[in-house]
Amino acid sequence: MQAWLEVALRTLLSVVILFFMTKLLGKRQISQLSLFEYITGITIGSLAAYISLDLEATWYLGIVSLIVWVGVSLGIELLQLKSKTMRNLIDGTTTTLIKDGKIMEDNLKKERLTNEELLEQLRSKNIFKVADVEFAVIEPSGEVNVLLRRENQPMTPKHLGIKVGPEQEPQAVILDGKIMDEPLATIGLNRAWLNTELEKLGVSVDNVFVGQVDSYGQLFVDLFDDQIKVPVPQKKAALYATLKKCEADLEMFGLATESKQAKEMYEQCAKQLQNVISDVKPILHR
Structure with a gap:
């Protein structure tokens, strides 16, 4: 067999083997790596290159080495699942970097992190003052997670004592100008409803790049032609206006x-409706 053909076949074999072994190792191997997983990834890549290019050596020994490495990795992952001590030993533990708005210099040195790098990590999370931070830790993956002081946290309905219903996942009902029947059926709608909504917006399905329906049954579309302006859905605003009109009529x-x-x-009905409007206003009022 010619050398170039042998290299091509070995490379294809290496790609297939790497694919299945990476699937076997799980999604962590392609996301946030621990130290051992990082080493494993480099080694497996090197072994795959050896299998592809080393024509004079016994190539199947590289596959044996790959299988051993994957077996060791799986064994260590099983140990980590069963033992916290092993998790701490292999992955490491979290380290506190900021507490009560003050930087822990000793912990920063322990993690070999400079103050400039810490400030950079904070800025990536839109935090520009260390004093605004209640608590910050560096995870075993190297990511810095931050808890802001209570007065600096974003306002939520819970802070205002408002109860809101659960938000359902928006469904993509149109992709690349094609209607997706399964997401429509998931939210109990059909093509007739979708075509009616598109007629209200004055657009054709062929011109829709992405169309989504939110949990309130409102259709939002992004068009191929960005020069066309699409009106914003007004279902919630219309419902709010109808409730206010009913209140005025009762009065x-x-x-x-x-x-x-x-x-x-x-008067009693108007007062009850006023309470209902007050409860739903944060949801309906834009």
């Missing part, structure tokens, strides 16, 4: 009637 009926009993009923 007007209460003022117009001469019956004391009817007047009290209208």
